[in-house]
Amino acid sequence: MPEHASTPSVLRPGDRGPAVVELRRLLARVGMLEPQDAADPSDACDTFDHGLERAVRAFQQQRGITADGVAGPATANALEEARWQLGDRILVHRPGALLAGDDVVELQRRLLGLGFKVGRVDGRFGPDTDRAVREFQRNVGVPPDGTCGPATLKALGRLAPIVRGGSPNAMRSEERIRSAGPSLAGKVVVVDAAASLAPDPRQRELADEATTDLARRVEARLVDTGVLAVLSAPGVRPPEDESERADVANRAGAHLCISLHVDASPNPGVSGVATYYYGVEAHGVRSWVGERFAGLVQREIVARTPLTDLRSHPRAWDLLRCTRMPAVRVEVGYVTNPLDAERLAEPAFRDGVPEGVVVAVQRLYLAPDADPHTGVLRLDEIRALRLGSTPGPTTRS
Helix, strand or coil, X not given: CCCCCCCCCCECCCCECHHHHHHHHHHHHCCCCCHHHHHCHHHCCCECCHHHHHHHHHHHHHHCCCCCCCXXXXXXXXXXXXXXCCCCCCECCCCCCCCECHHHHHHHHHHHHCCCCCCCCXXXXXXXXXXXXXXXXXXXXXXXXXXXXXXXXXXXXXXXXXXXXCHHHHHHHHHHHHHHCCCCCCCEEEEEECCCCCCCHHHHHHHHHHHHHHHHHHHHHHHHCCCEEEECCCCCCCCCCHHHHHHXXXXXXXXXXXXXXXXXXXXXXXXXXXXXXXXECXXXXXXXXXXXXXXXXXXXXXXXXXXXXEEEXXXXXXXXXXXXXCEEEEEEEECCCHHHHHHHCCHHHHHHHHHHHHHHHHHHCCCXXXXXXXXXXXXXXXXXXXXXXXXXXXXXX
């Protein structure tokens, strides 16, 4: 089979060479391939064949990244993180170059189970994890230097039997939402217009124009309800690096982050709307508020537009993982689908999507007995909440 022209940083089915052999070795190390499939020359292990593609897709699905069967930078980073087990290395907070890996996930889970606030279980040794380590060290009589080394690991090992998992974060998140109150006035929401990656320039232009317009409409409607809405990249094409856009939301001190994106697919028959929230199947972690918020956005948009319901899904994309607040990504149709592309240009459609998003924001903060049916709440009722009244119809669906 001829060797493709792709660089070692991006490997696709059909590629050959030492980089493919290394990819097989890494997948075998994390249990996605049998060792003999990574090392037996008789199996042509230097070829990116269908078996390797299936293993790559399975690993991507497990790790919450796009399961396209292409081993690019995101897959390489995930493979690197997957190789670390707690105790393999010294863990410490390094601002600007955070340590990331499964060992950090396990550390966060143990600390969380012991009652220490680590923030999101995201596998990144950030400031929240650093504070939790120091507090734990103070409690067990270890010098509180924030370094997770042998002494700290030994103390964690002694207490391991009482670890209970990640439910404390869900309870804290629920309490934060409840205590925030139903009014949207004063809440900060970042609206992110993600750039299209459609290969066709004309489709990319349509997708970017539609996404930018939808983001501005969401911003305007949020402002009208009393929200301090912030566009992540006003007036310019947003950076493709999602972590940069996540930093905008973090610096703004946002309560929520909403990322809008028009998708593209090699299959023109693919269409519909989907929402995504932070979650990693391999770690058994997810954002409780993010999942609930994504479900609300999904149902409200489906109720207000003719888009096919593609449901909500957990992902570990950087915009969802690196934000310190609940974040949702909304895939608003496919520019590569003729019917979706036609809808994206319709004024009624461009009104329905923003209304659905804003209604979902409001419903997130309503108590269960004041939460209306999907598709019922309107913007004028949300404005009324600023004056202290509540929506009429009740019972969540």
